[in-house]
Amino acid sequence: LNLRITKNKTVDIPSTLYGYMWEDINQSGDGGLYAELLQNRAFQGVIPGTQAALFGWQPFQGAWLSVTSDTQGVSSALPNSLEVDIPSFVNGPIGFENTGYWGIKVQSGWTYTASFYAKSSTFSGSITASLTSSTTGQVFSTQTLKGINSKWKQFTFQFTPNTTAPDTENVFRITVNGADAQGASIFFGMFSLFPPTFRGRENGMRIDLAEAFAATRPSVWRFPGGNNLEGGSWDTRWKWNETIGPIENRPGRIGDWSYPNTDGLGLLEYLNWAEDLGAEPILGIWAGISIANYSELSSWPVVPEDELKPYVDDAINEIHFITDPAGSSDLAKLREQYGRKEPYALTFIEVGNEDQFQPDSYAAYRWNAFVSAISAEFPHLEFLATTQPSTALNPAYKRIDFHQYAVPQWFHDAAFMFDDYPRNGTKWFIGEYAVTSTNTSCNLGAISCGRLAFPTLEGAAAEAAFMTGMERNSDVVFASAYAPSLQHLRNFQWSPDIMSFTAGTLIKSASYFVQQMFSANRGTQVLETTPASTNDSFPLFWVASHNNKTNAMFLKVSNVGSDDIVFDLSFDFPVGGFGTAITLANPPLTVNSGVFSVANTPEYPEAIVPVSSAFAIVDPTKFNYTFPAQSVTVLSLSVK
Ligand code: AHR
Numbered sequence: 001l002n003l004r005i006t007k008n009k010t011v012d013i014p015s016t017l018y019g020y021m022w023e024d025i026n027q028s029g030d031g032g033l034y035a036e037l038l039q040n041r042a043f044q045g046v047i048p049g050t051q052a053a054l055f056g057w058q059p060f061q062g063a064w065l066s067v068t069s070d071t072q073g074v075s076s077a078l079p080n081s082l083e084v085d086i087p088s089f090v091n092g093p094i095g096f097e098n099t100g101y102w103g104i105k106v107q108s109g110w111t112y113t114a115s116f117y118a119k120s121s122t123f124s125g126s127i128t129a130s131l132t133s134s135t136t137g138q139v140f141s142t143q144t145l146k147g148i149n150s151k152w153k154q155f156t157f158q159f160t161p162n163t164t165a166p167d168t169e170n171v172f173r174i175t176v177n178g179a180d181a182q183g184a185s186i187f188f189g190m191f192s193l194f195p196p197t198f199r200g201r202e203n204g205m206r207i208d209l210a211e212a213f214a215a216t217r218p219s220v221w222r223f224p225g226g227n228n229l230e231g232g233s234w235d236t237r238w239k240w241n242e243t244i245g246p247i248e249n250r251p252g253r254i255g256d257w258s259y260p261n262t263d264g265l266g267l268l269e270y271l272n273w274a275e276d277l278g279a280e281p282i283l284g285i286w287a288g289i290s291i292a293n294y295s296e297l298s299s300w301p302v303v304p305e306d307e308l309k310p311y312v313d314d315a316i317n318e319i320h321f322i323t324d325p326a327g328s329s330d331l332a333k334l335r336e337q338y339g340r341k342e343p344y345a346l347t348f349i350e351v352g353n354e355d356q357f358q359p360d361s362y363a364a365y366r367w368n369a370f371v372s373a374i375s376a377e378f379p380h381l382e383f384l385a386t387t388q389p390s391t392a393l394n395p396a397y398k399r400i401d402f403h404q405y406a407v408p409q410w411f412h413d414a415a416f417m418f419d420d421y422p423r424n425g426t427k428w429f430i431g432e433y434a435v436t437s438t439n440t441s442c443n444l445g446a447i448s449c450g451r452l453a454f455p456t457l458e459g460a461a462a463e464a465a466f467m468t469g470m471e472r473n474s475d476v477v478f479a480s481a482y483a484p485s486l487q488h489l490r491n492f493q494w495s496p497d498i499m500s501f502t503a504g505t506l507i508k509s510a511s512y513f514v515q516q517m518f519s520a521n522r523g524t525q526v527l528e529t530t531p532a533s534t535n536d537s538f539p540l541f542w543v544a545s546h547n548n549k550t551n552a553m554f555l556k557v558s559n560v561g562s563d564d565i566v567f568d569l570s571f572d573f574p575v576g577g578f579g580t581a582i583t584l585a586n587p588p589l590t591v592n593s594g595v596f597s598v599a600n601t602p603e604y605p606e607a608i609v610p611v612s613s614a615f616a617i618v619d620p621t622k623f624n625y626t627f628p629a630q631s632v633t634v635l636s637l638s639v640k
Helices: 207-215 267-277 309-323 330-337 359-377 408-414 457-472 510-519
Strands: 002-012 018-021 057-060 064-068 081-085 093-098 112-119 127-133 139-145 153-159 170-177 185-194 220-223 280-285 348-351 382-385 399-406 427-435 477-482 486-488 499-501 506-508 525-530 540-547 552-559 565-571 578-585 611-616 622-627 631-638
Touching (some): 002 540, 018 510, 057 064, 081 093, 093 127, 112 127, 127 153, 139 153, 170 185, 207 267, 220 267, 220 427, 267 309, 280 309, 309 330, 309 359, 348 359, 359 382, 408 427, 408 457, 427 457, 457 540, 457 578, 457 631, 622 631
Parallel strands (some): 018 220, 220 280, 280 348, 382 399, 427 477, 486 499
Antiparallel strands (some): 002 525, 064 081, 081 185, 093 170, 112 153, 112 185, 127 139, 525 540, 540 552, 565 622
16 A cells, blocks of 8 residues: 655644633533532532532531521621521530542642631630541641631631542541530531642642643643533523632533533633643533423524523623723733732634524524624624534624534545535634444443443544544634543543543543644644545555655554554655654553453553554665554654
8 A cells, every 4th residue: 555745735824723621511611621629619519408418528427517598608698507406515626527529639748728607695615627547537728717707707828748649549638636626516618629730820730641641742721612512591600700709709600411501611710721831712601592402493482582681791801801802901910919910812713502402593693693793893803603604694604613423434425525525714622522322322322322431543544544634624624522522530520521530630531642643743734645635445444644844744544444554654755764653552552461442441450551662764765664453653753
């Protein structure tokens, strides 16, 4: 088999080609990327008086706990408090503890910043806070706090453990001396416990997860959803203005994925994070629809045309808040007050999410209402539509967000879907995609029906095949995002996901490595190859590119078949004298203690990892290369 790579450049590769779609799903934000360690820290989105309102909390030595709104909360946004009643006739330490997001990582050398509000009219003694093992009782760090009185007082302090806990079965414990507190009622609110964060940002990101994202060098960050933008009702939609400012000002909301969102990870945190990554934000704005029941689309609440204006105005305010020059408006001043003086760069606005589920109102008035009003105010912005590509919109869309969750074969076939696409100026964002199943009738069904629990090598190779088509046609596909991104293994709603984690672990999937291999090895132009591509009956998919800054050449190849394939590679320009290969493949290239696993799982977290190697190039215009069965390879060559 021959593949000739020429110096002819076919298309410029947009700098936005690879990135992420983000929403709080699977505890990806709260309990995940957002580094806060305490779950249910401010009793947001819960019903006072219920046992469920106490999730994440438990009594220690017989204190009575309840969530109440009968006392004034720490702020108007946070009306719920924790009431702790100390029984009479108790002695010794008594109190309560938070179990974190299914565990708390305690690391020697880290400084943890903790805080909470407390008040009591019946207790004025000292309060002890600690990080403690729930299994052995070992105390890793402790602080004694004084000064509680009848008015809310915030206590802020640090833990500096000098031992690393052997596991994450640790709690954040608050106690008082029972003898001093017999019969007392003590109220608490707005707790927080932060480890060090990525780049030291206050209210920032969990370091290992953030570093894993950053290592793939994403260049777009679509947020805040996804379904989680939309809310189950208009009022529970993601509201930008309730996610900014001091965390005490953020009421939180019932997210679309069945757990409350603290909104600690809010608009400014997302924008800072995108900047830290070097990624362009793709800002999803709420477009007048909430999600009710997927099996009953007619029940979805759509805002009627004559009631839409306040929501359009709200989106305009959000964009003013993000982009107004420093000091030029009240919203710019508010942004500065909340820590950011200069405006953020913003080009892309996505109008809604998956509005193909309600295309009629989208085409009739919702798209038009948002696009015409926002572009009148911000003529430089570019808009992404979220319907089926065939939907006619006014104004006609120039960019569209297309989603696909499917079996491997769909991705093999779709590797060619843009080869003959009309070059009419319309650009695509493949804003959510993943191999989710091995069974076409269960793309998003149950695991028993073929749904993947974790991304498999077969799926990752299929995604890579598709990605060669995206990159080859990146004059049409301007951006892409595997989705969803994170999965807390103790509470998730969707699989597979690109990374899985617990309080103390992180598993990068085969799909993660494919994203990293493609994104971190980017050309600036696609190089012409002969043949350009084959058809889907041939198991090899490829794309070649050149980086005009580094003069490197990349050949990305996915072999989705079950046989090794040798390519006779030739070049009409000299390369050499050695190349490097990154290969993601089955054992024996990646042997995990002799165990074969088709995916990286909690049991075999590193069954499939990329392997790098170097090889000598004797003839600078040609060499043979073997692409292993079911593998993804990136060859990097220097152009002489
Ligand atoms: O990625 C998970 C969900 O899939 C997104 O929230 C939604 O946009 C899509 O249906």
